[in-house]
């Protein structure tokens with residue numbers, strides 16, 4: 309299991325080689341663990357290992373993303389995709405379609421849907 313910090317001490321993120329990915333799963337916050345994030349992390353890790361993808365896909369535990377209201381949360385780099393409010397049963401689909409197939413699982417993505425600018429209050 310990889311429990312490496314997601315950000316280095318100098319504030320930079322790990323440099324990814326082409327074709328490599330990192331799956332960050334919040335297992336250290338206060339809300340995500342109550343939403344099965346530890347089991348979700350273990351499922352990601354097991355599938356990556358079973359599919360012999362550990363040389364190019366890493367699964368890393370981390371703390372709170374600040375998105376507790378939409379827990380559990382996982383973040384995929386370098387694609388900048390957030391999976392939120394998903395279930396253990398969804399992990400297989402994320403691995404097969406996104407991590408292996410290269411196609412994000414649209415119905416499970418929280419961001420970037422929420423990146424759509426919202427109207428300012430009073431506007």
Ligand code: FES
Pocket residue numbers: 334336337338339340341371372373374375376377379380381
């Ligand atoms: S506890 Fe997971 S985002 Fe806050």
